[in-house]
């Protein structure tokens with residue numbers, strides 16, 4: 199009994215420890231933030247196509263503890279907000295989603311609001327940081343673009359080319375806030391293509407940085423130099439979590455862009471671009487890494503620890519290798535044409551296609567390239583040496599329903615090379631885009647054209663057996679994945 203009591207009081211003590219610093223001494227702060235992230239993650243947002251209306255209740259809550267000011271509105275009248283956290287002398291301005299379909303950092307900012315709102319954890323860390331810093335956030339600068347999940351605003355303008363002409367209310371808001379604060383630091387938060395490589399590492403760029411140039415000569419003054427040093431610091435943290443997957447943008451001066459101009463106007467500006475991570479289609483892991491890296495950057499600014507880092511560290515970060523990746527590459531498969539064999543690599547891209555309302559999407563894939571693709575990498579790859587490419591066949595009978603299809607032993611039909619099925623009432627695309635079957639309406643014909651821009655269903659055959667299916671740009675191993683396929687069919 200005494201033992202149980204002792205155990206209970208020990209447990210009580212453990213639970214009562216007020217801040218994570220106390221029981222994780224020696225653990226770097228970035229690791230502590232990473233480990234405790236889940237308690238700060240804003241759970242009402244968990245996919246990328248959230249809208250301005252999703253932010254409103256979150257900002258209402260933030261208001262209870264921090265000033266939230268309406269500082270402008272979009273062309274269609276959606277409010278632009280500025281949130282201020284901290285009262286320190288160094289002013290840090292962050293703006294996200296200037297491009298409507300680049301929402302990763304907006305999600306991370308909502309998590310940061312929860313982090314600062316909470317008064318029980320990381321108390322000392324936050325207090326010392328906020329004595330030095332005033333953090334200003336403009337989340338979702340382009341809400342009209344977010345509504346349509348598109349880059350541009352409601353009149354089709356790329357706001358990041360409007361820093362000089364300032365024709366759009368969203369651009370004017372950003373410029374006004376920057377000028378009125380005369381911010382010391384600026385974070386320009388974007389998403390980039392998931393097809394960029396990190397140099398020639400063979401890894402894709404999950405996160406890319408840039409300390410934008412402020413003139414065509416790409417000179418380095420103190421303002422820009424500080425941004426470079428802070429990037430060196432952030433890179434060191436991120437390397438712990440996504441080694442080799444951090445890159446940087448080329449620093450050609452773009453006279454119309456905000457990053458370049460804000461650097462020119464005297465604010466040390468850091469561009470952060472969220473790319474892609476395999477297995478993270480909604481970028482929730484990247485959102486978490488944003489949370490960690492922004493907080494460690496704030497700490498670096500507050501303590502000035504970035505200042506001791508060498509500028510040369512910036513040049514050690516590899517450049518983005520644009521267009522280095524595909525979603526799927528089938529390597530060295532045999533393509534037969536007029537009885538002759540040709541060895542080819544085939545690369546597919548899986549394109550996100552929005553449903554009406556832009557709340558969700560399905561994949562519509564296509565062949566992007568054919569030939570010697572050994573200089574490209576795939577998010578998924580298959581060594582298909584010795585395998586022959588066989589286009590999928592159309593099942594000869596038109597079926598009445600999905601139910602009838604499921605009664606046919608679909609896996610057995612796949613193994614016989616049937617990939618296309620005519621069904622009177624085809625199932626919704628949302629459930630079929632990653633299946634190895636294509637369901638056709640009455641008038642549709644199977645796509646068996648192996649060419650760039652086409653989306654054929656293919657099998658890979660060896661020794662008279664079909665081993666793999668490639669359908670809508672997704673690879674299925676007919677031996678290993680059969681149970682998964684049957685499971686997915688259940689959902690139809």
Ligand SMILES: [Zn+2]
Pocket residue numbers: 297300388389
């Ligand atoms: Zn962007």
